[in-house]
Amino acid sequence: MNGNEAVARGAFEAGVKVASGFPGTPSTEVMDYTKYRYPDIYCEWSTNEKVGLEVAIGASFAGYRSFAVMKTVGLHVAADALGGAAGSQINGGLVLVVGDDVGRIAGDDYNDVRHYGNMFNIPVLEPSDSQEAKDLMIKAFEISEEYSTPVILKITSVICKTTSGVSIDESATYKVKIKQKYKVSFSKVIMTTMMMNAKGSEHPKLTKCFNDFPAHMRRLAEDCNNFDINKLELKGKKIGVITAGTPYFYTTEVLPDASILKVGMVMPLPEKLIRELAAHVEKLYVIEDGHDIMEKNIKDLGIAVIGKELFPKFPEMMRFTPDIIEEKLVPDAPKRTLMDGIPFRLPVSCAGCSHLFISQILRNHKIKAAADVTCGLIGCFPHMESYSLQKCMGSSIALAHGYNVATDHKENFVAMIGDGGFWATGINGLMNLIFNDSQSTTIIVDNSCLAMTGGQHIASSEFGFNYKPENKLEIAKVCEAIGVKDIVTVDAYEFENLEKAILNAVNSNTNSVVIVQKPCVTKFKLPKSDIYQIDQDLCTQCRKCINIGCLAIESKKGKDGKVEIVINEDLCVGCGLCSTACKFDAINS
Amino acid sequence: MQDTGKNIIIAGVGGQGILLFSNLLSKYYMKLGYELKISDVIGLGQRGGGVESHFRYSNKPVLSPFIKSGDVDYLLSFEQTETLRYLHCLKDDGIVFTSTFELSTSSVNTRLEKDMPESKTELIKRSGKKTFIIDPEENKSPDFDISKMMNIVMLAIYAEFRGYPHEEMIEIVRESVPAKFIEGNIKAYEKGVEIARAFAL
Numbered sequence: 001m002n003g004n005e006a007v008a009r010g011a012f013e014a015g016v017k018v019a020s021g022f023p024g025t026p027s028t029e030v031m032d033y034t035k036y037r038y039p040d041i042y043c044e045w046s047t048n049e050k051v052g053l054e055v056a057i058g059a060s061f062a063g064y065r066s067f068a069v070m071k072t073v074g075l076h077v078a079a080d081a082l083g084g085a086a087g088s089q090i091n092g093g094l095v096l097v098v099g100d101d102v103g104r105i106a107g108d109d110y111n112d113v114r115h116y117g118n119m120f121n122i123p124v125l126e127p128s129d130s131q132e133a134k135d136l137m138i139k140a141f142e143i144s145e146e147y148s149t150p151v152i153l154k155i156t157s158v159i160c161k162t163t164s165g166v167s168i169d170e171s172a173t174y175k176v177k178i179k180q181k182y183k184v185s186f187s188k189v190i191m192t193t194m195m196m197n198a199k200g201s202e203h204p205k206l207t208k209c210f211n212d213f214p215a216h217m218r219r220l221a222e223d224c225n226n227f228d229i230n231k232l233e234l235k236g237k238k239i240g241v242i243t244a245g246t247p248y249f250y251t252t253e254v255l256p257d258a259s260i261l262k263v264g265m266v267m268p269l270p271e272k273l274i275r276e277l278a279a280h281v282e283k284l285y286v287i288e289d290g291h292d293i294m295e296k297n298i299k300d301l302g303i304a305v306i307g308k309e310l311f312p313k314f315p316e317m318m319r320f321t322p323d324i325i326e327e328k329l330v331p332d333a334p335k336r337t338l339m340d341g342i343p344f345r346l347p348v349s350c351a352g353c354s355h356l357f358i359s360q361i362l363r364n365h366k367i368k369a370a371a372d373v374t375c376g377l378i379g380c381f382p383h384m385e386s387y388s389l390q391k392c393m394g395s396s397i398a399l400a401h402g403y404n405v406a407t408d409h410k411e412n413f414v415a416m417i418g419d420g421g422f423w424a425t426g427i428n429g430l431m432n433l434i435f436n437d438s439q440s441t442t443i444i445v446d447n448s449c450l451a452m453t454g455g456q457h458i459a460s461s462e463f464g465f466n467y468k469p470e471n472k473l474e475i476a477k478v479c480e481a482i483g484v485k486d487i488v489t490v491d492a493y494e495f496e497n498l499e500k501a502i503l504n505a506v507n508s509n510t511n512s513v514v515i516v517q518k519p520c521v522t523k524f525k526l527p528k529s530d531i532y533q534i535d536q537d538l539c540t541q542c543r544k545c546i547n548i549g550c551l552a553i554e555s556k557k558g559k560d561g562k563v564e565i566v567i568n569e570d571l572c573v574g575c576g577l578c579s580t581a582c583k584f585d586a587i588n589s
Numbered sequence: 590m591q592d593t594g595k596n597i598i599i600a601g602v603g604g605q606g607i608l609l610f611s612n613l614l615s616k617y618y619m620k621l622g623y624e625l626k627i628s629d630v631i632g633l634g635q636r637g638g639g640v641e642s643h644f645r646y647s648n649k650p651v652l653s654p655f656i657k658s659g660d661v662d663y664l665l666s667f668e669q670t671e672t673l674r675y676l677h678c679l680k681d682d683g684i685v686f687t688s689t690f691e692l693s694t695s696s697v698n699t700r701l702e703k704d705m706p707e708s709k710t711e712l713i714k715r716s717g718k719k720t721f722i723i724d725p726e727e728n729k730s731p732d733f734d735i736s737k738m739m740n741i742v743m744l745a746i747y748a749e750f751r752g753y754p755h756e757e758m759i760e761i762v763r764e765s766v767p768a769k770f771i772e773g774n775i776k777a778y779e780k781g782v783e784i785a786r787a788f789a790l
Binding site: 129157158161162163164165246249250252253254321322323326334336337338339341342343344345346347348350381382383543546547549551553554555556557568570571 | 602615624625626627628629630631637638639651652653654655656657658659670673674676677678691692693694695696697698699700701702704705712734736737
């Protein structure tokens with residue numbers, strides 16, 4: 001099982017009733033495995049991470065074990081909801097399964113979910129392999145209920161995508177667990193008000209509102225010294241290592257004689273075990289993926305550890321590898337280096353992607369635009385240069401609006417957003433610009449799914465876990481209801497119409513939305529049309545077609561060593577965009 | 590001597606079926622009772638991004654999900670730029686199986702950087718490692734699309750090299766791929782065996 005499968009199995013064995021969340025690499029498949037393997041569990045992809053977490057919190061208050069899954073970037077969206085749940089009365093266990101993209105393997109930012117553990121004073125568990133991913137998922141629910149706290153299960157791009165053995169009790173049956181201890185569950189604001197004003201009062205109307213969350217956490221910090229998920233392996237006295245997650249295995253492989261404290265719960269830390277290890281060894285190291293969070297927390301205990309000073313974090317090291325540990329801690333280890341000059345791969349859009357059409361039109365007409373978090377953000381990379389602004393998911397509409405109000409609407413800065421980003425939070429940007437009387441243009445790419453994470457359903461999809469045709473949300477209707485003045489819907493492959501629609505929208509002096517329709521070529525495996533070829537006699541190598549950013553167009557040395565621009569016939573889907581870019585009529589089907 | 594385990598890197602670009610390849614291979618080793626760890630590293634982008642799979646099987650528990658540079662026994666690569674990226678990870682006596690297929694990189698296409706001046710195939714040949722180089726162009730067949738099924742061709746070549754029973758491998762393929770693709774996959778497998786035998790492995 002890979003880590004995502006194992007987490008889903010853990011949810012099943014823990015008797016989870018409700019799973020919600022929002023797709024995000026690397027942890028998206030946790031939901032897919034939960035849905036398709038364990039149909040007893042209610043599953044939903046929510047409109048965004050915050051909504052997803054709130055669904056799980058509501059289910060937990062009803063007494064049922066529930067989890068929300070997202071990536072760390074998604075937890076930024078849901079952070080307010082987590083702040084509300086942290087320290088509150090928890091009935092059914094509440095677990096956040098959060099994927100950290102250590103090493104930026106899937107292109108994420110340098111995030112570390114453990115910061116939320118520090119900020120909200122809630123426990124964080126981190127597995128080292130699939131077996132632990134399953135076991136810690138179950139343990140997370142136990143801790144959540146025992147200590148009345150949400151628990152974060154931190155999984156990483158390595159854990160999620162690594163397959164290793166998991167022992168499974170095949171005869172295990174699904175049993176929903178219900179715990180309804182508290183009649184009310186309020187955010188800390190209410191509880192701290194109680195603490196300050198009603199200390200000592202025994203009136204049940206007051207005490208039911210009060211939850212002594214600092215005491216729960218102190219008890220957990222004490223108890224975790226005896227948790228079997230925190231393992232102290234005392235061996236040699238020279239080197240001691242405190243580690244968690246997959247770096248535990250890098251360490252044991254490279255330093256078989258070292259004494260190791262392997263923590264399954266990275267927050268709070270088992271202070272007694274750390275002191276025991278510190279007293280046993282000459283030098284104590286911390287080896288942790290992501291930020292130097294355990295290191296700082298250990299140093300706060302007054303214990304000297306070596307971490308960041310020996311293993312610089314970013315940008316020198318994106319994640320630990322066995323090589324890095326060996327280089328620093330094994331004298332005379334052989335050094336092996338990558339061959340020089342191997343070209344790197346910038347991400348490229350799939351051949352036939354509707355985003356390529358939009359990027360091309362914006363570039364051709366020098367229209368300034370903001371991209372969103374969508375497959376279309378590939379248009380920001382230097383091989384395409386179609387966008388000049390791009391931030392977080394759902395942001396582009398408000399970014400463009402901000403630009404336009406600052407420049408008195410003289411430049412018509414356009415927002416491009418995917419349908420996933422639109423429903424997630426972008427719709428707020430659209431509502432905002434309408435009632436603030438802005439005249440911005442928004443291009444919404446309707447490809448019928450959340451393409452970037454592998455094609456999960458969204459509010460306007462015609463499929464999904466809980467899909468019913470009558471509940472499908474129509475982007476155009478919603479835009480109309482919000483009050484957008486000018487709404488046009490076009491097929492991406494009708495290049496001239498699309499070009500006209502975008503230019504009309506940009507040049508009109510009212511707010512407008514252009515909805516560009518074309519199902520995701522990869523998710524829906526659209527049928528290929530006749531593929532295109534480049535006539536080498538007519539090609540001047542002007543490279544206009546290459547700048548489209550299509551994966552199928554390559555610059556290659558032919559057999560005779562001469563560079564040619566060619567269309568890869570296995571990749572071409574016959575969308576014809578490249579032929580519109582060629583001024584020399586060299587590209588034809 | 591009994592095989593105690595090996596470290597393998599499987600490399601290529603998105604869409605080449607690398608994950609299916611490692612999945613098929615894992616089924617074989619699981620049947621033999623080995624412990625496994627397979628770690629897939631997939632870059633950004635649905636298609637055309639680099640993909641690497643660290644595949645470790647052993648008769649003892651496997652520790653690190655990533656293979657330390659210098660510990661790789663076999664590099665199985667479906668794209669030759671990617672082959673170059675992992676050559677330094679091989680043991681001194683490590684062995685390379687590679688396709689000469691090349692998907693040019695976006696950075697070279699758009700002249701953000703220069704391509705390597707030398708032929709990549711030649712660089713692989715001169716790596717000092719034992720190499721088996723497969724040219725998909727020369728092995729095209731009307732029976733299956735080699736651009737999509739190099740993974741199965743490679744599986745057959747690897748199985749022949751390791752002396753694994755082809756019937757068992759084909760059975761695993763049969764169990765694992767959708768019914769409509771079985772025939773093509775078996776043709777690809779047979780082609781792989783033919784290529785491997787021509788190498789006189």
